[in-house]
Amino acid sequence: MRASVADVNEEQLRAFYRSLNDAKTLVGSDLQRNVYRNYTEFVVISKEISNLDGDMLLLRDFLNELRVINTSFKDEVDPMAGIINDPAPIAESITQRRKPSEMATADMQTIYRAQLASLWESIEGSQRLLPFAPDRHIVRDFSNFVELHPKTLQARQATQLVLLNDCILVASKKKRTMSSKVKLVADRCWELDKILVADVKNTSDLTNALKIVHYNDEYLFRCERPEDKMSLLVTIKRVTDELLESSKQNDADAKLSVNEPLLQMQSQVEARSKKSRNDRDPTKQMPQLASSDVKWLSELPDELEVFIAIREFEDAVAYIEKARAILSSFSSDPGKLDGVKEEIDTYVDKLSKAIGRDLSNSLLTKVQFQRNVNWLLRLGLGETGREMFLATRSGVIKRRIRQLTFEGDVTTYINELSLVVFTLVRNTCEWYRDSFKDNRMASGFITWVKEQITIYAQIFNKQVFGQNSLNLRVISDCLRSTAEQCSLLRKVGLDLKFMLDDIFAEEIKKLIIAYEERAIGRLDKIIKEDKFLVVSSQSLGTYSPSYESPHILC
CATH class of the missing domain: 3.90.20 (Hemagglutinin Ectodomain; Chain B)
Structure with a gap:
C-alpha cells in the first residue's frame, strides 16, 4: 500500500x-x-x-x-x-x-x-400401466411439476413424475369430490429407451422447463425450482446409462448364443472337409464359413438396430440381403442356423413395420411410393406391400368422396363423384403397374378395383335410381357421365364398362317397367275422361265418321 x-x-x-x-x-x-x-x-x-x-x-x-x-x-x-x-x-x-x-x-x-404395491395403492390406475416385472423398482419421484401445452405454454394439469429403473410414470393430480384432498391418477407411462428428455432454455415466458419427446409427440413440464429440474435430468441420465449398460450386456450374451451355432457349424464343415481330402472330389466338398462372415453375422443385429432407428432403410435391406445370401450357401444343414435366421426374421418384421408406416401415408409421391415398395419386394414382402398400398388408396378414395357436397343437383354430384373415383382408380393403376412387375400379383389389384367400382355403383343407385322424382333425362345424363369417366380406364388397360352395365341393368329394367306402368296409367286415365259416341257401326266406306269427342284416337 x-x-x-x-x-x-x-x-x-x-x-x-x-x-x-x-x-x-x-x-x-x-x-x-x-x-x-x-x-x-x-x-x-x-x-x-x-x-x-x-x-x-x-x-x-x-x-x-x-x-x-x-x-x-x-x-x-x-x-x-x-x-x-x-x-x-x-x-x-x-x-x-x-x-x-x-x-x-x-x-x-x-x-x-x-414398492410397486405401495405405488399401485397411492396412484390410481398405475397397475394397468405399470405391471410387475422382475427387478423393476422405484428410483425417485418428483412431485412439483406442471404439464404445459407445447404451443400455448398454458398449464394443463399438476403432475407427479415417478422414475423407475426402466420407465417413467406420469400421474396427474386431481381433487377428490366433496373433499379438499388431492388424488393421483396414472396418465401415461413411457419406457426410458423410447423417449428423449431435453432441457429447455429459460426465456421470458418459460423458466425451469424440460421436454420429453416420445416418437412424434412432445410433452412439456415445468417446476418452480431449478434444483428440481436439474435433479430430474441428472437422475434420468444416470438411470438411462445403467439401462444402456445392462442392454449391452444382454446383447453380448445374445451374440454368444448366436455365434455358438455358427462356430459349431464351422467346426463340422472343417471336419468334413478334412475327412474328404483324400477323395479330392471338389463337387462333394462343402464351402467353409469364413471367420469374417461369422464376425459379420454376430454384429448384424446391432447394425440393423441402428439403421432402423435412423431410418436408413436402404442399408438395412442391403444387409439383410447379404445375410440371406450367406445363410443360403449352407442350405444343406439348415438346423444349425435356425437361431440366426429367427433373429434376422425378427428384424425383417421390425423393418417392414417401419416401411409400412411410411407406405400408409396418403401424401406420398410416386417416387417415394416406388422406393418403399422396392424395399418390401427385396425383403420378399410384396404381398404385404400391396395390401398396405391398396388399403391406403381405399382410404384416400373414401375421404375424397366424403369431401363432396350434395347441393340438390344430382347430375352435378354424379359428375364430380365419377371424376373423383375413376381418376383415383386410374392413378392407382399407374402406380401399381410401375411398381409391382410380378403378374401373379395382378389378381389382388383387380379385386380391389372391382370393390371400388361396386362402392361407386352403390352410391349411384342410391342417388339416382333410389329417387322416384327424377326424370329420364337426368338419369341419362348421369349414366353418360359415368360411361365417359369409365372409358378413361382404357388408357391403363382396364375396361370395366361391362361391369357397370351388369350392375345397372337390373335397375334400368325396373326403371323402364315403372315408366311403362306410369305411361299406361296416364293413358287409361285420359281415355276414361274422354267422352265420345259412336254414330254407326256399319262400314263407313270412304267418308270419315263423325264423333262428338274432339279427340281422334288411332
Whole structure:
C-alpha cells in the first residue's frame, strides 16, 4: 500500500478506495453465483456417492466370495481326486458363501414388489400401466411439476413424475369430490429407451422447463425450482446409462448364443472337409464359413438396430440381403442356423413395420411410393406391400368422396363423384403397374378395383335410381357421365364398362317397367275422361265418321 499510494493526493486515494469496494462487490457476487450454480450439482454428486457406497459394498462381497472360492480350489492337492472322492468341503464352502447373496437378492425382490404395491395403492390406475416385472423398482419421484401445452405454454394439469429403473410414470393430480384432498391418477407411462428428455432454455415466458419427446409427440413440464429440474435430468441420465449398460450386456450374451451355432457349424464343415481330402472330389466338398462372415453375422443385429432407428432403410435391406445370401450357401444343414435366421426374421418384421408406416401415408409421391415398395419386394414382402398400398388408396378414395357436397343437383354430384373415383382408380393403376412387375400379383389389384367400382355403383343407385322424382333425362345424363369417366380406364388397360352395365341393368329394367306402368296409367286415365259416341257401326266406306269427342284416337 505504501508503494501504491505514497505519492497520490486525497482525491486519487478516494478513487482507489472506491475501486477496491467495486472489486470486492463484484468478486462477492461472482462467488455467490458460483455457489448457487454448483449447489445442485453438489447435491446430485452427493447422492451419486451414496449410491456408489452401496455398489462398492456389494462389489466387495462379490470379491470376497471369489477369493474364498479360489482359495478353496488352491488348497486341494489333487483337484480331480478331491472332486471325485470328497466334494462336500468345496460344495459347503461355495454354498456358505452364496447363501447371503441369494438371500440378499430375494430380499431385494421382496422390497421391489412392496414398492410397486405401495405405488399401485397411492396412484390410481398405475397397475394397468405399470405391471410387475422382475427387478423393476422405484428410483425417485418428483412431485412439483406442471404439464404445459407445447404451443400455448398454458398449464394443463399438476403432475407427479415417478422414475423407475426402466420407465417413467406420469400421474396427474386431481381433487377428490366433496373433499379438499388431492388424488393421483396414472396418465401415461413411457419406457426410458423410447423417449428423449431435453432441457429447455429459460426465456421470458418459460423458466425451469424440460421436454420429453416420445416418437412424434412432445410433452412439456415445468417446476418452480431449478434444483428440481436439474435433479430430474441428472437422475434420468444416470438411470438411462445403467439401462444402456445392462442392454449391452444382454446383447453380448445374445451374440454368444448366436455365434455358438455358427462356430459349431464351422467346426463340422472343417471336419468334413478334412475327412474328404483324400477323395479330392471338389463337387462333394462343402464351402467353409469364413471367420469374417461369422464376425459379420454376430454384429448384424446391432447394425440393423441402428439403421432402423435412423431410418436408413436402404442399408438395412442391403444387409439383410447379404445375410440371406450367406445363410443360403449352407442350405444343406439348415438346423444349425435356425437361431440366426429367427433373429434376422425378427428384424425383417421390425423393418417392414417401419416401411409400412411410411407406405400408409396418403401424401406420398410416386417416387417415394416406388422406393418403399422396392424395399418390401427385396425383403420378399410384396404381398404385404400391396395390401398396405391398396388399403391406403381405399382410404384416400373414401375421404375424397366424403369431401363432396350434395347441393340438390344430382347430375352435378354424379359428375364430380365419377371424376373423383375413376381418376383415383386410374392413378392407382399407374402406380401399381410401375411398381409391382410380378403378374401373379395382378389378381389382388383387380379385386380391389372391382370393390371400388361396386362402392361407386352403390352410391349411384342410391342417388339416382333410389329417387322416384327424377326424370329420364337426368338419369341419362348421369349414366353418360359415368360411361365417359369409365372409358378413361382404357388408357391403363382396364375396361370395366361391362361391369357397370351388369350392375345397372337390373335397375334400368325396373326403371323402364315403372315408366311403362306410369305411361299406361296416364293413358287409361285420359281415355276414361274422354267422352265420345259412336254414330254407326256399319262400314263407313270412304267418308270419315263423325264423333262428338274432339279427340281422334288411332
